[in-house]
Each structure stands twice: as structure tokens, then as C-alpha cells.
Amino acid sequence: MQPIRVWAPTRDDVRLVLDGADHPMCRGDDGWWTSDAAVRPGSRYAFRLDGGDPRPDPRSLSQPDGPHEASEVVDLDAYDWHDTDWRGSWLKGAIIYELHVGTFTDEGTLDAAAEHLDHLVDLGVTLVELMPVAAFPGERGWGYDGVSPYAVHAAYGGAVALQRFVDACHQRGLGVCLDVVHNHLGPSGNYLQEFGPYFTDRYSTPWGWAVNLDGAGSDEVRRYLLDNATSWLRDFHVDALRLDAVHELYDARAQPFLEELSAHVDALSDALDRRLELIAESDRNDPRTVVPRAAHGFGGMGVHGQWADDVHHALHVLLTGETQGYYADFADVDALAKVLNTPFFHDGTWSSFRGRHHGRPVAPGTPGWRFVASLQTHDQVGNRAAGQRLSHLVSPGRLACGAALLLTGPYTPMLFMGEEWGASTPWQYFTDHQEPELADAVSRGRRAEFAQHGWQGSVPDPQDPQTAIASTLRWDELTKPEHDDLLHWYRWLIRLRRAIPDLQSSALGSTAVTREGGVVHVRRGAHTVVLNLSAADVPLDLPHGEVVLGSRGTSELPDGTEAIHPDGVVVRGPNGGTEAHLMEQRSRG
Structure with missing residues (x-):
């Protein structure tokens, strides 16, 4: 095992607390502290900073008792992989399937999710996208409040369970994309700032201070995120990373972090001889995100793909007739034609929701497969007051209409778990915050938010365990004709897409x-x-x-x-x- 190390450049004394006993650590000139104490898999450890309470390792691979408690030593090299011939998964030609581990099955674990992989293969999926698995307080949650970015949430099964899941996917020809959050940490259990300048108050985000990507000490902060990406891709054999809300990565450096991450992943791909990709979520409608990097640093960010929410919005308005909020602009009679030819409806045009012009045109020749389109996502369903799926809003026939538009379009299609059979379960916002004050604030804030938008119905309490239970898929629905019919429709559309060159063409502007x-x-x-x-x-x-x-x-x-x-x-x-x-x-x- 490697010696225990931690970066704490502003501390005068750091001690390793190993299985309950304190051990002194040696400080290097670079702000890294090292201990030669013998560790073994299963050992519990933490760090005592200047005599304070023990804190978990910022690079912890396991938090079996939650993010507030000691970390656990894990040997990721001990797993016996069975995918030595796997060479990666390409976004080009992919069918993506987004799932949340905790509500995909009643058990809510990675091992239980793996039992349904044959269903995804039969459906025609090629890339399974896992919502964030990084450890967070409590048992249940969406995962975007993770506070241990290197550790797999214990309730999902931990690190080895993720390795087993990825291995099982690869043996079935499925790639794995992992949703990672580099723009913030959750409100509870976030101890990074006690170790070093991981955050800055020079920028603000919807979640508070921004990650320090360009201030003093930011070299190590960027390395922390680059190493995190490396761990998922190398040690867990993940094929792609979905990068959450990259527009909240504030960075004034000449080489933005997103470009550096792209270059880092491309180099890792070459070293591993395996295709690795990045997919960004961005609210900017900026095509430079997916423009390849060029020599001497001139070009785009080099990310391989990005979500195209405008396509979702136009399809949603067409199928449902809803025009409130940000859907208002997409009531335009020409919206459908535009988003089936270019992924950005707002490409320098006026956005009434934002009260300004927004976006930039996609460069000629950019292939449509670089943009991920959807009818439903965790955000678009879960951020509705009652978490209604499209199946709650329109007829089964309209669900089929939407599927046909998505699966014959020029973009990379992404399905949200249960969409393929018109799942009857909602997908709602749920949390399991352990601090009473935080739990109460989240519950009250959710009600107030929707009351402000005129929502008159009851809003499910995020803290109520029944909210997560109600959001869990019911796999027995597949035995019911109305669900089975839609599932067959999705299967045949995917087969049509693969069989007919016209329907898989990613040439933009030709529809x-x-x-x-x-x-x-x-x-x-x-x-x-x-x-x-x-x-x-x-x-x-x-x-x-x-x-x-x-x-x-x-x-x-x-x-x-x-x-x-x-x-x-x-x-x-x-x-x-x-x-x-x-x-x-x-x-x-």
C-alpha cells in the first residue's frame, strides 16, 4: 500500500489518526504531509489538523460510516477484472440510458442494478450513465450533494460494487458514463476548506463559494479534480464522465480547467489504449465546448459531447403544450424545425426567460452526435413540483411520437430510466440530511420555491422517506400490456435507427x-x-x-x-x- 499523504498547506501540525491512534506526519515544502505508518485494507483513518477533531481524507475511497466519520483504506488494485479486451465506448452512435442507483431497484444498490443490464442490452442501449455515486450524508439523495468526491456511496455498495458493475457492463458490451460534480460540494460534511484553499469567495454559485480554479493554491485544487477523473477512468474502468454544470466552473486562467481536463483525459486514453470521453452539461449554449483543441492551445475546450437542453424543451412543448417558464420561447411555431437542424434554439437569439440574448451558432460541419438530446432527464422530471414524468402528462401515443422524433434525430439520444416503458412512478426530489436544521430548511425551501411559481398542489417533502420510495421503478410493470407495447416501440425504433443510414445520420442542417x-x-x-x-x-x-x-x-x-x-x-x-x-x-x- 502507498503511504498516507494529505495536502494541508496552511496547517502547522497534521496527525494521522489510524485505527484510533495518533501518528505524527512529516510536512514537505509543497504543503503535502506524509506518514510512514503501516496501513492495510480495512484500516480506518482520519487527520487531526492543528489539534482539532479528526477529519476524513479529502481523497478517501470509502466512507463506510458516512462522510463525517473516519475513512477506510481500500486497495482498488485487488479487484480481478474480466474486461481486458474492452477498448472503450464511443459517443458517436451511442444510445445513452441515465439511471439513479438508489431508485433503479428496490434494493437501491449497484449489484441490484447489474441484474437488469440484460434489459438494457435488449433495449439497444450502448452507454449506461450513472447519476453521481460520490459519498454524501444519509442514505438517499440525488447525489449532487456529494462531499467525498473519490468515495462510492456506501449505501450503493461502495468501491468494489462499482468495479463489479462496470465489469458486468463491459462483459455485455455496455459502456459506463459516470456523472461527476466538480463545481461544488454539498452543505453537510464538506471539510475541504479546513485542509486548504479549495474554494474562493471571489465567485459565487447557486451552492455558495466557487471551487478555486484560478487563485492562490489552485494548482493543487485543479490536480485534485484531475486525479479524481483519473481514478474513475483508470481504477474503476469507467468509459466516460458527464461533467455537471460546467458553466459554474469559474476560471480566469489562460488555459481553462475544462480544456486542461480534456487534454488530461485524452492523454490518459492514449496511455490506457482505451477510448475515454467527456460529456458536459452547460447552460451557455456555447459550441466551443465541443470544438476540438488545436495546436498551441488555440481552439475549443475539446470536450467530446454536451447536453442539448433546447432540444428537450422544444420536444416537450410540442408534445405537452406547456409554455410556462423557460418553455415559453419554445412555443415558437418554428422551434421544432430549428432544434432538429441545430441543437441550440438560442444561438445568439433573445431568451425571454433570461431577459437577454443567449448562445452562439454551431460551426458548420460540427456533427450532431456531439450533442446529447432527450425527452426526459433527472432534472427535467425531478425539478417539477410533483416529479411528473412525460407519461403522466401525455397519452401513450404521444409518448411514442416523442420517442420517434428523438430516436430518428441527428443527435445522440439519451433515455431516462423507465422512460422506455412509460413508468408510472414519478421521480421526485428527495434528500436525507442528518442535521434537523438543514433538513427543515430544505423542506421549507422546496415548498416556498414552488409556491412562488404559482404551484397550488402539495409538494412532496424531500426528507420524507416515502418520497424516495415513490420514485423507485416498479419492474413488475413490464408484464402489463400498456407498458410492454411502449417498450417494444422503443426497441424497434432503436433497431430502425441502427438499420437505416438516414435515421442515424448526424449531419446538422439536413432535416x-x-x-x-x-x-x-x-x-x-x-x-x-x-x-x-x-x-x-x-x-x-x-x-x-x-x-x-x-x-x-x-x-x-x-x-x-x-x-x-x-x-x-x-x-x-x-x-x-x-x-x-x-x-x-x-x-x-
Whole structure:
């Protein structure tokens, strides 16, 4: 085992508390303290700073008793991997599936989640995106209040459970993307500032002080985050990292941290001979995030992909008719056509929600696969007052319409767990803060927030254990016809996407969209997706020699004309061997 080390540049005395006994540590000129005390896997340890209470290791790999207590020594090299031939997972051509470990199954563990991987393979998923697993206080939560960025939450099974999960994914041909939070730590159990200048009050974020990326001492802070990324990618064999809210990484350096992280991950990919990727969540609508880095530092940030929330917003408004808040701009009749050709509806245009112009145009030639699009995400569902999924807002037919638009579009599609069968369970905001004052403040704040926005219904209490229980998927729903039908539709759409070059093309600006009342035609090469969002049957005028692909919600009218039912959708295209075969495999209903 490596000697225990910790960075504490402003402290005069640091002692290692190992299995209850204090050991002096030696300070180096670089602010790192080292101990030669013998440690073994399973040992509990902490650091006593200038005689204060013991604090857990900022780089702890395990917090079995929670983030306030001692860290545990873990040997990550002890795991026996079975993925030696795995060479990584590409965002290009991917189907992403976002899941929250704690509510994916009743058990809420990584091992239990692994039991459903065959379902994801059969669905056609290629990349499993785990919401944050970094340790946080309590048992349940979304994970964005993590305070031990290197440790896997104990309730999920800990470090070895994550290694087993990734290994199981790779053996099934599934890549793993891990959601990491580098822009803040949670409000409880955050002891980093006691060790060194990890945060700065020169910038503010929605969560308080910003991470210190450009002030005094920031070299080691940046190294802390770079090493964190390395640990997930190297020691846990994770294939990609989803970077939370990169617009809250404040950095005035000539080389922004995001660019440095991208260069670091690319170098690690070369060293490991395995494809590694970064996917950013950004509110800036700035395409430079995914523009490759160039020689001498000129170019973009070099991130491989980024979320495209504008696509979600336009699809949501089309399907639900909701136009409140930030959805207002997407009521524009041309919104759908724009976001199916470029990922940013706001690309330098006026944003009424922000009260200013927003965004920047995507450069010609940028491939659509660099942008991750969705119908539902943890944010878009969970930040609603009652956590309603799209399945609570629209008919099963409209769910199928949305799926068709997403899965035949030019972007990398991402599904949110349970979306594929129209899960009846909501996904609500839930917490398990241990301090009564913090727990009460969160509960009251949630109610006040939605009351301010005019929400009249009851808001689930985040601290009530039933809120998390209600948000847990019910896998027995798959035996019910209405859920099974939608699942089959998703499966066949994904197969269509893979089989038809037109539907997997990521060329931006090449999609033709027309709307006539409630009927929408989306043309992708020689193939067209037709949606009937009106209240009546609509004849489907098929020119001679064309066939309907993967149809749903169609029937034959008395005159022999094929028609699309209300909230029905079809994909049509030219005759062909593959298409004819797929036509025979039409989804039921």
C-alpha cells in the first residue's frame, strides 16, 4: 500500500489518526504531509489538523460510516477484472440510458442494478450513465450533494460494487458514463476548506463559494479534480464522465480547467489504449465546448459531447403544450424545425426567460452526435413540483411520437430510466440530511420555491422517506400490456435507427420539417417521420413504391387509404430488403 499523504498547506501540525491512534506526519515544502505508518485494507483513518477533531481524507475511497466519520483504506488494485479486451465506448452512435442507483431497484444498490443490464442490452442501449455515486450524508439523495468526491456511496455498495458493475457492463458490451460534480460540494460534511484553499469567495454559485480554479493554491485544487477523473477512468474502468454544470466552473486562467481536463483525459486514453470521453452539461449554449483543441492551445475546450437542453424543451412543448417558464420561447411555431437542424434554439437569439440574448451558432460541419438530446432527464422530471414524468402528462401515443422524433434525430439520444416503458412512478426530489436544521430548511425551501411559481398542489417533502420510495421503478410493470407495447416501440425504433443510414445520420442542417395543423412531417434523407397530433384520423398519402416502417397507430380507411390515428406516428421510406423485413416486425398496436 502507498503511504498516507494529505495536502494541508496552511496547517502547522497534521496527525494521522489510524485505527484510533495518533501518528505524527512529516510536512514537505509543497504543503503535502506524509506518514510512514503501516496501513492495510480495512484500516480506518482520519487527520487531526492543528489539534482539532479528526477529519476524513479529502481523497478517501470509502466512507463506510458516512462522510463525517473516519475513512477506510481500500486497495482498488485487488479487484480481478474480466474486461481486458474492452477498448472503450464511443459517443458517436451511442444510445445513452441515465439511471439513479438508489431508485433503479428496490434494493437501491449497484449489484441490484447489474441484474437488469440484460434489459438494457435488449433495449439497444450502448452507454449506461450513472447519476453521481460520490459519498454524501444519509442514505438517499440525488447525489449532487456529494462531499467525498473519490468515495462510492456506501449505501450503493461502495468501491468494489462499482468495479463489479462496470465489469458486468463491459462483459455485455455496455459502456459506463459516470456523472461527476466538480463545481461544488454539498452543505453537510464538506471539510475541504479546513485542509486548504479549495474554494474562493471571489465567485459565487447557486451552492455558495466557487471551487478555486484560478487563485492562490489552485494548482493543487485543479490536480485534485484531475486525479479524481483519473481514478474513475483508470481504477474503476469507467468509459466516460458527464461533467455537471460546467458553466459554474469559474476560471480566469489562460488555459481553462475544462480544456486542461480534456487534454488530461485524452492523454490518459492514449496511455490506457482505451477510448475515454467527456460529456458536459452547460447552460451557455456555447459550441466551443465541443470544438476540438488545436495546436498551441488555440481552439475549443475539446470536450467530446454536451447536453442539448433546447432540444428537450422544444420536444416537450410540442408534445405537452406547456409554455410556462423557460418553455415559453419554445412555443415558437418554428422551434421544432430549428432544434432538429441545430441543437441550440438560442444561438445568439433573445431568451425571454433570461431577459437577454443567449448562445452562439454551431460551426458548420460540427456533427450532431456531439450533442446529447432527450425527452426526459433527472432534472427535467425531478425539478417539477410533483416529479411528473412525460407519461403522466401525455397519452401513450404521444409518448411514442416523442420517442420517434428523438430516436430518428441527428443527435445522440439519451433515455431516462423507465422512460422506455412509460413508468408510472414519478421521480421526485428527495434528500436525507442528518442535521434537523438543514433538513427543515430544505423542506421549507422546496415548498416556498414552488409556491412562488404559482404551484397550488402539495409538494412532496424531500426528507420524507416515502418520497424516495415513490420514485423507485416498479419492474413488475413490464408484464402489463400498456407498458410492454411502449417498450417494444422503443426497441424497434432503436433497431430502425441502427438499420437505416438516414435515421442515424448526424449531419446538422439536413432535416426538413413541415407542419400542417397537428400533422408534422420530419424528413431525414429518403425517410420521413409523420406524426398526427390532431384529434382526428389523418390519411397517409404514400407515393407508389413506398412502405411504412415500424408503424404505430395506423389503420385502413373504408376507401382503402391508410390513416394515422390521433397521437399516432409512422416512419416511412423507400422499398428495400432491410426495410421490408422491419415492416414485417411492426410494433404491436
